[in-house]
Amino acid sequence: MREIVALCKRRGLIFPGSEIYGGMANTWDYGPYGVLLKNNVKRAWWEDMVMKRADVVGLDSSILMNPKVWEASGHLKEFTDPMVDCKACKKRFKGDDITGDKCPACGGELTEAKQFNLMFKTNVGPVDGENIAYLRPETAQGIFVNFKNVLDSTRVKMPFGIAQIGKAFRNEITPGNFTFRTLEFEQFEMEYFVYPDKADEAFSEWTQARLGWYIGLGINPSKIKLQPHPESDLAHYAKAVTDVEYEFPFGWSELEGVANRTDYDLKQHEKFSGETLRYTDDEGNKVEPYVIEPSGGVDRATLAFLVDSYAVDKAGDEERVVLRLHPRLAPIKVAILPLVKKDPVAPKAKEIYESLKGKWFVEYDESGTIGKRYRRQDEIGTPFCVTVDFENLETDSVTVRLRDDMKQEVVAISELANWLSSRLG
Numbered sequence: 503m504r505e506i507v508a509l510c511k512r513r514g515l516i517f518p519g520s521e522i523y524g525g526m527a528n529t530w531d532y533g534p535y536g537v538l539l540k541n542n543v544k545r546a547w548w549e550d551m552v553m554k555r556a557d558v559v560g561l562d563s564s565i566l567m568n569p570k571v572w573e574a575s576g577h578l579k580e581f582t583d584p585m586v587d588c589k590a591c592k593k594r595f596k597g598d599d600i601t602g603d604k605c606p607a608c609g610g611e612l613t614e615a616k617q618f619n620l621m622f623k624t625n626v627g628p629v630d631g632e633n634i635a636y637l638r639p640e641t642a643q644g645i646f647v648n649f650k651n652v653l654d655s656t657r658v659k660m661p662f663g664i665a666q667i668g669k670a671f672r673n674e675i676t677p678g679n680f681t682f683r684t685l686e687f688e689q690f691e692m693e694y695f696v697y698p699d700k701a702d703e704a705f706s707e708w709t710q711a712r713l714g715w716y717i718g719l720g721i722n723p724s725k726i727k728l729q730p731h732p733e734s735d736l737a738h739y740a741k742a743v744t745d746v747e748y749e750f751p752f753g754w755s756e757l758e759g760v761a762n763r764t765d766y767d768l769k770q771h772e773k774f775s776g777e778t779l780r781y782t783d784d785e786g787n788k789v790e791p792y793v794i795e796p797s798g799g800v801d802r803a804t805l806a807f808l809v810d811s812y813a814v815d816k817a818g819d820e821e822r823v824v825l826r827l828h829p830r831l832a833p834i835k836v837a838i839l840p841l842v843k844k845d846p847v848a849p850k851a852k853e854i855y856e857s858l859k860g861k862w863f864v865e866y867d868e869s870g871t872i873g874k875r876y877r878r879q880d881e882i883g884t885p886f887c888v889t890v891d892f893e894n895l896e897t898d899s900v901t902v903r904l905r906d907d908m909k910q911e912v913v914a915i916s917e918l919a920n921w922l923s924s925r926l927g
């Protein structure tokens with residue numbers, strides 16, 4: 503992990519938050535390449551979960567919601583972790599992580615466990631203590647409260663899903679492991695509404711589909727698995743949960759949870775809001791749908807793609823660091839590297855750069871040896887480097903160097919955009 507954190511800082515992927523002020527623990531900022539990578543993760547999810555599916559629509563609901571939402575959802579009462587402090591060394595622990603009755607760090611005496619609500623509280627308006635609101639701890643509730651709006655404004659038919667990507671906030675007792683567990687993070691969540699007798703089938707379909715999504719984007723299949731939760735460890739709203747887990751350097755950990763939330767949320771919102779939240783089928787029957795929820799963390803997925811693609815191998819005699827990211831995820835898709843800065847090579851290379859840069863994120867780099875320039879692109883996972891030299895220009899071609907096996911192919915300039923398009927999508 504140390505190598506990956508260092509690479510992220512050095513190459514503008516992820517920076518420590520508020521660094522010039524000494525930082526703020528467990529906050530991270532995505533740099534120029536990091537924001538492209540994270541956006542690509544979100545785009546891949548949005549394309550695969552919404553754009554390519556006729557049965558899923560999108561949503562972007564607000565972070566601040568009427569506090570009654572959190573009463574109805576159970577978060578005000580149930581979204582707590584037991585918190586334990588060491589009286590000697592003052593370290594703080596999640597009660598669930600403690601086995602004996604002594605501090606795991608220094609052996610000191612521990613306080614009684616206190617239930618601690620993970621929601622961040624804030625005030626709306628100028629008067630402290632009035633008009634309390636919460637930063638949402640999950641995006642899901644924004645979907646449930648808009649269930650009726652979506653039914654009334656679209657032509658969705660059950661089974662159907664409502665998907666959204668957005669920020670969520672949790673005052674975690676034990677954040678850490680880089681971007682794995684933070685206070686502020688992004689989720690991609692989908693609530694898939696089904697007839698109750700179809701819920702088990704949809705649950706197993708979605709667990710398989712979500713596992714397949716990560717593998718399809720390049721995650722090594724031996725490093726990812728499905729992990730069903732024991733019944734004793736289910737969230738207050740769930741009948742069944744299976745996690746998608748990835749083997750990070752710090753151990754197997756949850757990337758995403760797929761839950762059968764039953765009709766819990768819609769029923770609760772009916773009770774608290776007084777609105778009827780039912781689906782009317784073709785025969786006019788009012789149905790209380792069950793909900794299958796694949797809920798993942800954008801930052802965790804991004805971290806898994808980074809960790810999984812990271813490799814150190816050899817380029818000739820030199821060691822190179824390379825991110826073997828799936829082309830859909832790579833921050834920069836193509837780098838244009840003229841072998842000399844002189845006419846007519848550099849102007850031609852610039853012309854090629856200009857012709858491609860509206861289609862993909864493309865970089866132009868003419869500084870340093872070609873070896874150094876390849877290394878820079880390898881480190882951020884650029885799948886294709888296009889070099890231009892005098893010889894190429896005689897045949898109106900370029901040489902494309904492939905990131906993973908470093909093989910080279912000569913491609914006609916007139917064909918380059920098509921050649922790239924068929925490999926990048």
Ligand code: GAP
Nearest residue numbers: 640642682683684687757758759797798799802
């Ligand atoms: N709506 C259900 C829900 O929120 P969750 O398992 O608590 O379920 C879903 O969260 C996903 O959100 C997790 O699988 C994880 O990827 C991400 N996540 C949760 N807490 C996080 C945190 N503190 N930092 C980063 N990601 C987090």
